Amino acid sequence: MEASVQQSENPGGLSKTYEFSTVEERWLAKWLKDDTFAAAMAADKAAFSIVIPPPNVTGVLHIGHALNNTLQDILVRYHRMQGDNTLWAPGTDHAGIATQNVVERQLASEGKNRHDLGRDAFIERVWQWRKEKGGTIVNQLKRLGASCDWERERFTMDDGLSQAVREVFVRLYNEGLIYKGHYIINWCPRCHTALADDEVEHEERDDLLYHIRYPVSGGTGEVVVATTRPETMLGDTAVAVHPEDERYSHLHGAMIELPLSGRSIPLICDSYVEREFGTGALKVTPAHDRNDYEMGLRHDLPQLKVLDDSGIMNENAGPYAGQDQSSCRRQIVADLKAQGFLIKEEPYRHAVGCCYRCHTVIDPNVSEQWFVSVRPLADKAVAAVQEGRIKIYPDTWYKTFYNWMDNIRDWCISRQIWWGHRIPAWTCRACSKLIVAVDDPDICPFCGSSSLVQEEDVLDTWFSSALWPFSTLGWPEKTKELATFYPTSVLITSFDILFFWVARMMMMGLHFMDEVPFKDVYLHALVRDKFGKKMSKSTGNVIDPLDMIAQYGTDALRFTLTAFAAQGREIRLDEERVDGYRRFINKLWNAARFAEMHLSQDSGIKPLTEGERPQGLAHRWILSRANATIREVRAALDHYNFNEAASSCYQFVWHFFCDWYLEWIKPDLFSKDTAVVSEARATLLTVLEQTLALLHPIIPFVTEEIWSHLPGERAYLMLAPFPEPSSSWDDAQAEEEMKLLMEVISGLRTIRTGAELHPGAQIKASIFCANEEKRALLHRYQADIMALTRASELTFAAEGKVPNDAGHALVQDVELVVPLKGLIDVAGELEKLTRERGKLQQELTRINAKLANKQFTGKAPAAVVAKEREKAQELEARLAKNQESIQRMQALG
RNA sequence: GGGCGAAUAGCUCAGCUGGGAGAGCAUCGGCCUUACAAGCCGAGGGUCACAGGUUCGAGCCCUGUUUCGCCCACCA
Numbered sequence A: 001m002e003a004s005v006q007q008s009e010n011p012g013g014l015s016k017t018y019e020f021s022t023v024e025e026r027w028l029a030k031w032l033k034d035d036t037f038a039a040a041m042a043a044d045k046a047a048f049s050i051v052i053p054p055p056n057v058t059g060v061l062h063i064g065h066a067l068n069n070t071l072q073d074i075l076v077r078y079h080r081m082q083g084d085n086t087l088w089a090p091g092t093d094h095a096g097i098a099t100q101n102v103v104e105r106q107l108a109s110e111g112k113n114r115h116d117l118g119r120d121a122f123i124e125r126v127w128q129w130r131k132e133k134g135g136t137i138v139n140q141l142k143r144l145g146a147s148c149d150w151e152r153e154r155f156t157m158d159d160g161l162s163q164a165v166r167e168v169f170v171r172l173y174n175e176g177l178i179y180k181g182h183y184i185i186n187w188c189p190r191c192h193t194a195l196a197d198d199e200v201e202h203e204e205r206d207d208l209l210y211h212i213r214y215p216v217s218g219g220t221g222e223v224v225v226a227t228t229r230p231e232t233m234l235g236d237t238a239v240a241v242h243p244e245d246e247r248y249s250h251l252h253g254a255m256i257e258l259p260l261s262g263r264s265i266p267l268i269c270d271s272y273v274e275r276e277f278g279t280g281a282l283k284v285t286p287a288h289d290r291n292d293y294e295m296g297l298r299h300d301l302p303q304l305k306v307l308d309d310s311g312i313m314n315e316n317a318g319p320y321a322g323q324d325q326s327s328c329r330r331q332i333v334a335d336l337k338a339q340g341f342l343i344k345e346e347p348y349r350h351a352v353g354c355c356y357r358c359h360t361v362i363d364p365n366v367s368e369q370w371f372v373s374v375r376p377l378a379d380k381a382v383a384a385v386q387e388g389r390i391k392i393y394p395d396t397w398y399k400t401f402y403n404w405m406d407n408i409r410d411w412c413i414s415r416q417i418w419w420g421h422r423i424p425a426w427t428c429r430a431c432s433k434l435i436v437a438v439d440d441p442d443i444c445p446f447c448g449s450s451s452l453v454q455e456e457d458v459l460d461t462w463f464s465s466a467l468w469p470f471s472t473l474g475w476p477e478k479t480k481e482l483a484t485f486y487p488t489s490v491l492i493t494s495f496d497i498l499f500f501w502v503a504r505m506m507m508m509g510l511h512f513m514d515e516v517p518f519k520d521v522y523l524h525a526l527v528r529d530k531f532g533k534k535m536s537k538s539t540g541n542v543i544d545p546l547d548m549i550a551q552y553g554t555d556a557l558r559f560t561l562t563a564f565a566a567q568g569r570e571i572r573l574d575e576e577r578v579d580g581y582r583r584f585i586n587k588l589w590n591a592a593r594f595a596e597m598h599l600s601q602d603s604g605i606k607p608l609t610e611g612e613r614p615q616g617l618a619h620r621w622i623l624s625r626a627n628a629t630i631r632e633v634r635a636a637l638d639h640y641n642f643n644e645a646a647s648s649c650y651q652f653v654w655h656f657f658c659d660w661y662l663e664w665i666k667p668d669l670f671s672k673d674t675a676v677v678s679e680a681r682a683t684l685l686t687v688l689e690q691t692l693a694l695l696h697p698i699i700p701f702v703t704e705e706i707w708s709h710l711p712g713e714r715a716y717l718m719l720a721p722f723p724e725p726s727s728s729w730d731d732a733q734a735e736e737e738m739k740l741l742m743e744v745i746s747g748l749r750t751i752r753t754g755a756e757l758h759p760g761a762q763i764k765a766s767i768f769c770a771n772e773e774k775r776a777l778l779h780r781y782q783a784d785i786m787a788l789t790r791a792s793e794l795t796f797a798a799e800g801k802v803p804n805d806a807g808h809a810l811v812q813d814v815e816l817v818v819p820l821k822g823l824i825d826v827a828g829e830l831e832k833l834t835r836e837r838g839k840l841q842q843e844l845t846r847i848n849a850k851l852a853n854k855q856f857t858g859k860a861p862a863a864v865v866a867k868e869r870e871k872a873q874e875l876e877a878r879l880a881k882n883q884e885s886i887q888r889m890q891a892l893g
Numbered sequence B: 001g002g003g004c005g006a007a008u009a010g011c012u013c014a015g016c017u018g019g020g021a022g023a024g025c026a027u028c029g030g031c032c033u034u035a036c037a038a039g040c041c042g043a044g045g046g047u048c049a050c051a052g053g054u055u056c057g058a059g060c061c062c063u064g065u066u067u068c069g070c071c072c073a074c075c076a
Helices: A021-032 A065-079 A094-109 A119-133 A135-144 A161-173 A228-237 A246-249 A290-299 A315-320 A324-337 A376-388 A399-408 A459-466 A478-487 A495-513 A545-552 A555-564 A574-600 A617-638 A642-669 A674-695 A702-711 A732-754 A772-780 A782-789 A827-852 A854-859 A864-892
Strands: A047-050 A087-091 A180-187 A193-194 A200-215 A224-225 A236-242 A256-257 A264-269 A283-284 A342-355 A363-372 A389-392 A426-430 A434-436 A452-454 A489-495 A517-525 A763-768 A791-797 A807-813 A814-819
Touching: A021 A135, A021 A315, A021 A555, A021 A702, A047 A065, A047 A478, A065 A087, A065 A094, A065 A434, A065 A489, A065 A517, A065 A545, A065 A555, A065 A617, A065 A642, A087 A478, A161 A180, A161 A459, A161 A495, A180 A290, A200 A228, A200 A256, A200 A283, A224 A228, A224 A236, A224 A283, A228 A315, A228 A324, A236 A246, A236 A290, A256 A459, A283 A290, A290 A363, A315 A324, A315 A495, A324 A342, A363 A434, A376 A495, A389 A399, A399 A495, A399 A814, A459 A495, A489 A495, A545 A555, A555 A574, A555 A642, A555 A702, A574 A642, A574 A674, A574 A702, A617 A642, A617 A674, A617 A732, A642 A674, A642 A782, A674 A702, A732 A763, A732 A772, A732 A782, A732 A807, A772 A782, A772 A791, A782 A791, A791 A814, A807 A864, A827 A854, A827 A864
Parallel strands: A047 A087, A236 A264, A389 A517, A489 A517, A763 A791
Antiparallel strands: A047 A489, A180 A193, A180 A363, A200 A224, A200 A342, A236 A283, A256 A264, A426 A434, A426 A452, A763 A814, A807 A814
């Protein structure tokens, strides 16, 4: 057989450089065309299912999506390759307020608003927008390699999902778990809608704190209140003090005269008031402050609204009616000052509730809204988590979860916008009764009137998202998909929507399916910039995943995110790291190119079968290392330790496979002995196949590309079996022997470098080793050692004299000697040896002290003590050799 | 105010039930050695934030302190 290999162009083989963009595009098209992502629905296989956290239909892929979907894709590909009946169900969220805002902005640029169009036309326009632009993020996810079953893509406003929403609403209403009521809610005066508590973000603002004099009726004194919102005083219906505050005890039961309006309001006592803050007196505005609202209920105070839905002072504001909030504030302050009521104004920094969409300051407002009584639902979710039916990873989140669930409040689900699921409730004009029904009613079931008016409000977007794990599988129909894939296997999401979404899915899933929506929840970190700052457009520190993909390739980005995805820590992404992992992809590519050069020489080549064990030490070693790596990667993926999977792969490919194995077997591949050559090729092919399969879930594109070029007829790698360790290839002896050989080779290389030998220069070396077994081993691999250290001569002896002008090293109990006449930097060597001696002595002293300690030898496990003894012996041996070396250097100098 | 988390090499981070401090990048030195200079070979670099405690033994467990980050929250 002709063993020589031409390095020239290899038609049909792997290109000299890896062209990631064309490769990615090509494979994505093929995978999609051949339906490789589709769930097989095979009943005899174990089911593995994930529902995607539906990105907003308005979204564009950001780095958080990239991370989230990379991790999901890894698990999905991993399980698909294991033969599981795997479904990754994709879709998008209609994102009520966000989407409505986008379309309203579009309208504004045409000089129109939604009221010009009217409700139906506006909604039509949103659907139009969705048709044109709504596919953006889906296409970007595909580009990321996300192997979702795209035929099953869902949208929260689809007919089926809308049906599920109505069904859930009606059932909850009939069970008394949905009610309509007056309550103080978070009102966004810009979006014109109520917001749930968790849609309010608190931002630090610099404001002024105004101290205002409120006279006591009858001229018997005054109380001073402090406020940041003086304009709301027009809606004050009491002044509150702490019941035990002695400063005010003489005023209990008194009436206060409200400045400017002259209205008379009571002074009440409530322990909510903090005595230490300000003057200890608080103005109470039940209609525009959550706490004042609660206090108002306790004391039966009237609720006086002075602001309308747009933040304009209303008729209750008397002369101030019609002014907007901020100009009214200026006016009020001026008037108070003029009339001597304003004592002082001081700068004040405090947290203000803002709309999470538009960051307008929230105006707490009393209005009629729909609510879900969440307590009974929350209890089921808590129980499921406590009983371990849902596991949360990493487990630090349990505490936060319980804490939040314990303090959960009723969920305000109505939103005063147009885009979303309109509440399926009607009021009869004739009898005023409320009708809640899945199907639009034609006549009132109570009085038969046909004059019915539907609720204007739509539901909170999270209401439909909460149903996602079962609504996407066809609920309320009893579908095969539901039976097969519910409960889903795992939910992977970012912790910032643990409450918005995850907790609510638990509640709804348990309530309507009587079963958890997912068995595991894996919460990954948020991606930040390399300084730990949140990425934001205004800071300009955004890393755009699409940029990364364009510059470094999808696989490089995916590998980077995986390598960074350690549990329980924020991810500080650094673009340089993406470039670093691009080099890793390139390394793999080149290793494959090298392999292919040799493998393509033999058209009949086959990988080793499981029972087949090669003879060559390096082959046995790499198979054993591959086994270990497979176990590590499997264990890591089974426990969501993504970064460990990545690092095991990296270590294996770069250091074990490329640095040692490929270099080691080069002579074999060029050997004249055909048995040696074919064993090398077969093992090489075997290991390369396993490596590609192992890496495929993380870096699908490059692995699929290389795979397709390997010899033999090949189906998709993405559908090939995921590697399993085969015990017949575990080889502790080979690992032990290779360890010594690698150390010896590194030792000799260090000597070479220390003498500043040219890498091409040949050396003559001697190995002294009293241990016959080891000496024989080293002798057996003489040729390999010589090849990898560029030695022209290598001799072995049990012991021998080390010449003064020789490089010397000690590995284990093996002495390496390289004559280097005139090449030794005596001073440098001496310095190094002296430093080494210091370290050795220090270490030996420490261990000897330990061994002299009866407590240690008595209490520590025997194995630990024995190990320390061994270590002490080794240190002494090294110290002796170090001493000899120093003497030789001194003799030279 | 409550809760959670972090502090390990110059930088970014691993270090999972306590038993010889690791990686990548960066730095320094030498190299185009027939897959890869997008590379190879080698080297240097750490009081594991601080102070106590438990233990034969602590980066790891306990207590406290400092600094930083995040989440929740009803001090106007």
